[in-house]
Amino acid sequence: MGSTRARIAIDAMGGDNAPAEIVAGALKARQELGVEVLLVGHADQIKASLAQRKDVDISHLDGVEIVSAEEVIEMHEEPLTALKRKRKASIRVAMDLVKENRAEAVVSAGHSGAAMAAALLRLGRLPGIDRPAIGAVFPTINPNKRVLILDVGANVDCRPKFLEQFAVMGAIYSEYVLGVAQPKIGLLNIGEEPSKGNDLAVRTHQMLAENSFISFIGNAEGRDVLSGNFDVIVCDGFVGNVLLKFAEAVGEIVLQTLKEELLGQGWLGKLGTKLVEPSLRRFKQRVDHVEHGGGLLLGVAGVCIISHGSSQAQSIFNAIRLAKEAIDCEVLERIKSQYPESTQQSPVSQPSAES
Amino acid sequence: MGSTRARIAIDAMGGDNAPAEIVAGALKARQELGVEVLLVGHADQIKASLAQRKDVDISHLDGVEIVSAEEVIEMHEEPLTALKRKRKASIRVAMDLVKENRAEAVVSAGHSGAAMAAALLRLGRLPGIDRPAIGAVFPTINPNKRVLILDVGANVDCRPKFLEQFAVMGAIYSEYVLGVAQPKIGLLNIGEEPSKGNDLAVRTHQMLAENSFISFIGNAEGRDVLSGNFDVIVCDGFVGNVLLKFAEAVGEIVLQTLKEELLGQGWLGKLGTKLVEPSLRRFKQRVDHVEHGGGLLLGVAGVCIISHGSSQAQSIFNAIRLAKEAIDCEVLERIKSQYPESTQQSPVSQPSAES
Known part of the structure; x- marks a missing residue:
């Protein structure tokens, strides 16, 4: 080398x-x-x-x-x-x-x-x-797809053109680092229609729709983040950071809750738990953030x-x-x-x- | 009657x-x-x-x-x-x-x-x-505690005094409907310090800290939402709605992922799955939104x-x-x-x- x-x-x-x-x-x-x-x-x-x-x-x-x-x-x-x-x-x-x-x-x-x-x-x-963004890679429901969310914390008060730049940088990262051909870009929002959302979201939607470099496919609601339908989702760093920290905690909470439920059983349940252990390990790997290493400051x-x-x-x-x-x-x-x-x-x- | x-x-x-x-x-x-x-x-x-x-x-x-x-x-x-x-x-x-x-x-x-x-x-x-808010009740990691999040979608662009009113209404709802004595109020934010967050969060933090009707215990990060440390968390309707829809989807995704993992096993694994089924059902009940009925427009x-x-x-x-x-x-x-x-x-x- x-x-x-x-x-x-x-x-x-x-x-x-x-x-x-x-x-x-x-x-x-x-x-x-x-x-x-x-x-x-x-x-x-x-x-x-x-x-x-x-x-x-x-x-x-x-x-x-x-x-x-x-x-x-x-x-x-x-x-x-x-x-x-x-x-x-x-x-x-x-x-x-x-x-x-x-x-x-x-x-x-x-x-x-x-x-x-x-x-x-x-x-x-x-x-x-204008502003760098921190990108974080989330797993999706599709084991073969990941989604890049940015910004997850660098900028808490954003303008539409910042989010447009996040989209361009995210598209490049998704295509060349994550290997996605023509990545599908979404805008985090609270409804599907272009008119939905706060002032920032409405104005950003229009800029993204007019940007010919990216494949903007529309608004992504909270429920769409992990759907695998989007490769890149842009948002301001406030909501992105809340989402990132919530998602990480949810993974841990789910595993702990499940463990409590499983351990609260009799010997038949304990036997069952032993038998499903390999599945639980793979499951943990899929939801665990440690796999991803960290956020890229783009x-x-x-x-x-x-x-x-x-x-x-x-x-x-x-x-x-x-x-x-x-x-x-x-x-x-x-x-x-x-x-x-x-x-x-x-x-x-x-x-x-x-x- | x-x-x-x-x-x-x-x-x-x-x-x-x-x-x-x-x-x-x-x-x-x-x-x-x-x-x-x-x-x-x-x-x-x-x-x-x-x-x-x-x-x-x-x-x-x-x-x-x-x-x-x-x-x-x-x-x-x-x-x-x-x-x-x-x-x-x-x-x-x-x-x-x-x-x-x-x-x-x-x-x-x-x-x-x-x-x-x-x-x-x-x-x-x-x-x-000034503005009504939609409150949604989330389960927490503590089976005996729930948390009321508001607003989850009525107001996408908020002022500090709106969030202060949400906190007062949320405190009343938590105490009298959910039965929490002196509910602990939090502000959804991206850090613990009062100076953290976007412009709205910084200004709201100060108003909440000065409000003597509520027990404001500080900022709640994304990871704190389901911790059980807060009884009421206030936020603007944009981030609240994203969080609500994300949380609902995560519950479903987790269950589906787990099911896929379990079904992908041999007969020993299938036997194990049968044995842990009661646990999975209880687990599903804890994360499932159907239990909660809907949001209250306060x-x-x-x-x-x-x-x-x-x-x-x-x-x-x-x-x-x-x-x-x-x-x-x-x-x-x-x-x-x-x-x-x-x-x-x-x-x-x-x-x-x-x-």
Whole structure:
């Protein structure tokens, strides 16, 4: 693979289980995905986490680099103030690695607001994009289909043109990273008719309908989100975030409720539970968010994956895989090509736009 | 019971299964709850549905009255236009029965926008209420706790004071109908801190915190909705409606996914499925919306229950029971007492307000 392998900067200090689980996930990705990982954070803590891994010879770690960053932004801190004050914060140093072309992507399970702010401050927005959005991939009722929801938390007060940009970026991500030919785009709304919804939804519906770059198929109600009928659904970051956190909790609640019901039975029921266990495991995998690794911050000049604060090694591994896919599929270049810097026009008015 | 029994006007023509299932649910409520039911709609169709019930002697139906209304508002119609044009529409005639004091409540599974518009036009708002809200009761992870979410669809663009009124009405409903002593009120938001959220959420948070009538315990994130930590959660009708429809769909999807997993097994798995069947049934009951009957339209001068378009007899029965509870608990009078007509003040400034 040599010098062409993807280089991923990992915020080793970010998240509830940092640095041990972050380092473990990074090592797994190094071994299984052939990426280079740059572990950013307290060098001594990272080394201690590496030393704990008995399966790894830390004196011969090819493709694993430690980049020292002696400060951490804590969860309670206000992002912009903290970033200004802590110039050696791990998330800031990680972003600078991308800026200096020493890495192509950043993965962080730390303070998501700080990660977003650091990306905006250090990398900047892509030309033509007013607001970056966080995209999250949800499973659907169809085991072979997933749906990308954006924005799930970067922007709480949106304008129609922001949502239009989310739709364009989402379409590119869905097609090239998730492999969907001509992805079907929906607008999250409370009814099917174009006239339904709040002011933002009504005005956005019209802009999406007129945009020739995307295949807009109409409004998606709450019940349609997991139907598999849509590949990408756009919404403002307030409703998207509420939906994301609700969906994650529902998965856990359903499993717990089911477990309570099953365990409350007699021995025949317990025997039955044993027999259906493989099904329950597969079921858990289908509804479990850990499989998906994290959200992609779309619209900044670098690949940034924002993972759950509760991420463990497998989640971090999945996030790194997602970063690698985004790099390999040239997502940023494809978004840029839709918004030529010279004109800053919307894709709708470009006769050369792909359909 | 005599003349004190509750009189409920039922829109017999509303919903996918009208009038047969509506009539069946109303008869069951008549028999089991001791309410009087007024079946509003095409008299001949209602009579035909009654005649189909072999368990009922229609010549001796005490407490069941047919009120003729020869028009129906169809699902595709624009509510206000349709209500103006169809003066004999079943939903409009049903509302007029409450206005004329011939009934105390309306139950409808028809066009929800039309039901809301008819309530506003024919009954009007309660004094001090700017916008009525639809409240929906969700199950929580705690089998003994439910949570009331409002608004789930009446108002898509809200101001902080609307949400404050929702909180007051929700607190009254939770305490007197759902039987919660000092209900805990939350604001749906995307973070715990008061500064989090969109413009509406930030401003509403402050108003709720200053309102001495309610026990506001802070922001509720998407993951907190079903936690059982909140008794009432307020939000604008856009996000509330998305959440409601998403939650309903998730319940169905989970059950279907689980069924697919279970049926895809060999004979041992099939035996296991048989053995855990009672658990699955109880589980389904806990997540199934049919149990809850419908949403209460709070803030209009009459008790109005808006049921699902897909409602069958059991759902209609539950909706009528909900209407009866709201009447018995004097919800409207209690809301009115919080907003004395003379001053139209917010409850926060009333020294006599209960805590």
